[in-house]
Amino acid sequence: SQKIEQNSEALNIQEGKTATLTCNYTNYSPAYLQWYRQDPGRGPVFLLLIRENEKEKRKERLKVTFDTTLKQSLFHITASQPADSATYLCALEEATGNQFYFGTGTSLTVIP
């Protein structure tokens, strides 16, 4: 069956450290993968998109990698801040068709 799995438990890290979130997928052939941030009671907010032919993307303190052999994406937040505390969602679209799928998310807490 198809599934997208993110860190199974909430992630707590100290301020200033690098947070690494994982997204593993099974039985999908994604054209690209996206990462979103969601705060309680709000809609998701887009952060980064990485395509199947790209290995790495960066935006300010954010970095995402995409390994189609391992079927995995890693999302890094460097120099983390308490304001980075949120739920982070990975999402992918199949290379064939317009179906879009989200993982269940990882709750990140950055401790001051």
Added chain:
Amino acid sequence: DAGITQSPRHKVTETGTPVTLRCHQTENHRYMYWYRQDPGHGLRLIHYSYGVKDTDKGEVSDGYSVSRSKTEDFLLTLESATSSQTSVYFCAISESRDYEQYFGPGTRLTVT
């Protein structure tokens, strides 16, 4: 923030009644999406639209219908609401298929 609104923001309705949720955008984006978000399942695509009068089913379309008669409006209808459709519903828009999605604030629907 992208110009996207949802109405109503909260609704309580009884089992068996019809319900229509509205998504309105001011960005002139071609693609519009309806998702539901439930604990343990994450965001799941219900239906999407790739133009006026052009719609297609998502992962969890049973019990839902959609219509798009204007670029700016995308309606989600529950013909006969059931308790299993109690959820938070998000609308999203994007310029094109492989672009980031912008999400609305969500509608919390409770079916009693």
